[in-house]
Amino acid sequence: MPSDINPEFVAPGDPPRGDKMTFTLWRTLVILLLAQFVMAVDFSILNVALPEIGTALGFSLSGIQWIVTSFALAAAGFTLFFGRLGDYVGRLRLFVTGMIALGVASLVGGLAESQSVLLAARVAQGLATAMVTPTALSLLTTSFPEGSLRDRALGMNGAIMSAGFTTGAIMSGVLLDMLSWRWLFFINVPIAIIVAIMAPMVIREPKRETRLGRANLDMPGAVLVTATVLALIYGITSLGDHGAEAVFGVEALILSAVLFMAFLFVESRAAEPLVPLAILKRRSVLVGNFSGLLAFATETSLVFLMTLYMQKVLGQSGTITGAAFAVLGFGTVMGGVFAPRVMSAIGTKGALLSGFALQGVATSALILLSLDASASMPILLVATFLGGIGNMLAIVGFMTAATSGLPNEQQGLATGLAILTQQFGITIGIPIMSAIATARMTSLGGTAGSEPELTILDGVVFAVMVNVALVALGFLGAMVLKSEEPSRGRQQP
Known part of the structure; x- marks a missing residue:
C-alpha cells in the first residue's frame, strides 16, 4: 500500500x-x-x-x-x-x-x-x-x-x-x-x-510536474479579472456604505459584469489561460467556493451585527465587546482542531453539511436577543461559540473541497480562487448586512425616535434572520457535492 x-x-x-x-x-x-x-x-x-x-x-x-x-x-x-x-x-x-x-x-x-x-x-x-x-x-x-x-x-x-x-x-x-x-x-x-x-x-517547494513559462502568462486575463473584482468590490462596498447616494456604485457593478464577460471570452481563447475554464466545471471547486463564500460572508458580518448590538443596544464598552468575541474565537479554534477528525469520520461533504447545520442552528438563537442584557448575553456567548465551531468546520471543508484532486501546477490557481472567495466573502459580508439592517431601521422611522435602541435591535434581528437564510443556502449548496470516502481511507494518487 x-x-x-x-x-x-x-x-x-x-x-x-x-x-x-x-x-x-x-x-x-x-x-x-x-x-x-x-x-x-x-x-x-x-x-x-x-x-x-x-x-x-x-x-x-x-x-x-x-x-x-x-x-x-x-x-x-x-x-x-x-x-x-x-x-x-x-x-x-x-x-x-x-x-x-x-x-x-x-x-x-x-x-x-x-x-x-x-x-x-x-x-x-x-x-x-x-x-x-x-x-x-x-x-x-x-x-x-x-x-x-x-x-x-x-x-x-x-x-x-x-x-x-x-x-x-x-x-x-x-x-x-x-x-x-x-x-x-x-x-x-x-x-x-x-x-x-x-x-x-x-x-x-515541491517540484512541478510541468514547467510553466513566464512568457505564457495570460496578462490580458490577469488585467481583466483584477479589474472585474476591483469594480465589483467597489460597487458593493460603496452601495453598502452609502446606499443610493454612492458615487458610481451601480455603475461599478455594471462595469464589473461587462469586464467579467470579456474575461470569459479571453480565457476561452487563450493558449495558457489564467483560469482554465475547465477547472470551474469541477463540482468540488465550484461548490467548495460557493460554500466558502457564504461561510465567510455570514460569520464576519455576524461579528459586525453583534458589535452593533452590544455597543448601541446594550451600551457595552469596546473592551467588553472584544472580550465577548474571544469566546467566538475560541469556538473557531476548536472547530479547526476538530475538523480533521470530523472529515476522517464523515468526509468533506459531511463536514460542510454538519458545519452549516450547527452554524445555522446557533445563529438562529440570536433572533431571541432583547434589550435585557442579563438574559441576552448568555444566549449571545453560547450561540457565537457554537456557531464558531460550525463555521470553521464549513471553512475547512470548503478549503479541502476547493483544492483537492488537482495537479501541483494548478494548486496556485485553486488556492488563489479559494483565497479570493475568502477575501470576497469577508469584504462584502459587512456592507451587505449593514445595508439590510439600516434599511430595516429606516423603514421603522430611523433611530431618532424615543426608543432608538429598540429600532436598532429590530434592524439587527432582521439582519440575523437574513444571515440564517444564507447559512441555509450554504447547506443546500453543499448537498450537491459528490460524496466521498472519509479521508482516513484516501491515499495520495
Whole structure:
C-alpha cells in the first residue's frame, strides 16, 4: 500500500511514518501558519482604531472607510493574479517577496503623517496579502498529500486564521490603550522579517510536474479579472456604505459584469489561460467556493451585527465587546482542531453539511436577543461559540473541497480562487448586512425616535434572520457535492 507521505517531502534521515507528521513537515507548517496568522490579524486589527486614526490624520467620517476599503480592494483584486503568478515564477519566491513587502508597507504605515501616505501603505499591505495568502496555502496543499495529513494541516490553518482574526480585534484595543495606533502597523515588521528569513531555509517547494513559462502568462486575463473584482468590490462596498447616494456604485457593478464577460471570452481563447475554464466545471471547486463564500460572508458580518448590538443596544464598552468575541474565537479554534477528525469520520461533504447545520442552528438563537442584557448575553456567548465551531468546520471543508484532486501546477490557481472567495466573502459580508439592517431601521422611522435602541435591535434581528437564510443556502449548496470516502481511507494518487 502506498505511503501517505511522498518521499519528496521528507528530510534526509526522516523516514515516512504513514500519516504521522515528520520534522520537515512540522517546520514547514509552523512557518506557513505564522504567515497566515499575521495576515488574519491584519484583517481586523485596525477596525477598533479607525476613529483614532481618522482624527490623527484628518480623515472625514465618510473617508475613514477607505483605510479598510483600500486594503480590501488590493488584497481581493490581485489575489487570483498572484496565486497564478506563483505557478509560473515559484510560490516560495513570491511568498518571501510578499512578506518583505508586508514588512516595508507596515513600517511606512506606522510612520505615516498624511492621509495619502497611509492609504498608499494600506494598498501595499493589500498587495502583499494578495502575494502571501494564496502562495502560503498552495505551499501547504502541495507539501501535504491529500488525505489525513492535508486535512490536519488545513484544519490547523483554519484555526490559526480564526485565532488571528479574533486576536487582531482584541490586540487593537490593548495596543491603543498602552501605546498608539502606529503600533498596529509596527507589530507586523518583526514577524515579516522572521518569516522572510526562515522560509527559504525551512520550506522545500515541491517540484512541478510541468514547467510553466513566464512568457505564457495570460496578462490580458490577469488585467481583466483584477479589474472585474476591483469594480465589483467597489460597487458593493460603496452601495453598502452609502446606499443610493454612492458615487458610481451601480455603475461599478455594471462595469464589473461587462469586464467579467470579456474575461470569459479571453480565457476561452487563450493558449495558457489564467483560469482554465475547465477547472470551474469541477463540482468540488465550484461548490467548495460557493460554500466558502457564504461561510465567510455570514460569520464576519455576524461579528459586525453583534458589535452593533452590544455597543448601541446594550451600551457595552469596546473592551467588553472584544472580550465577548474571544469566546467566538475560541469556538473557531476548536472547530479547526476538530475538523480533521470530523472529515476522517464523515468526509468533506459531511463536514460542510454538519458545519452549516450547527452554524445555522446557533445563529438562529440570536433572533431571541432583547434589550435585557442579563438574559441576552448568555444566549449571545453560547450561540457565537457554537456557531464558531460550525463555521470553521464549513471553512475547512470548503478549503479541502476547493483544492483537492488537482495537479501541483494548478494548486496556485485553486488556492488563489479559494483565497479570493475568502477575501470576497469577508469584504462584502459587512456592507451587505449593514445595508439590510439600516434599511430595516429606516423603514421603522430611523433611530431618532424615543426608543432608538429598540429600532436598532429590530434592524439587527432582521439582519440575523437574513444571515440564517444564507447559512441555509450554504447547506443546500453543499448537498450537491459528490460524496466521498472519509479521508482516513484516501491515499495520495
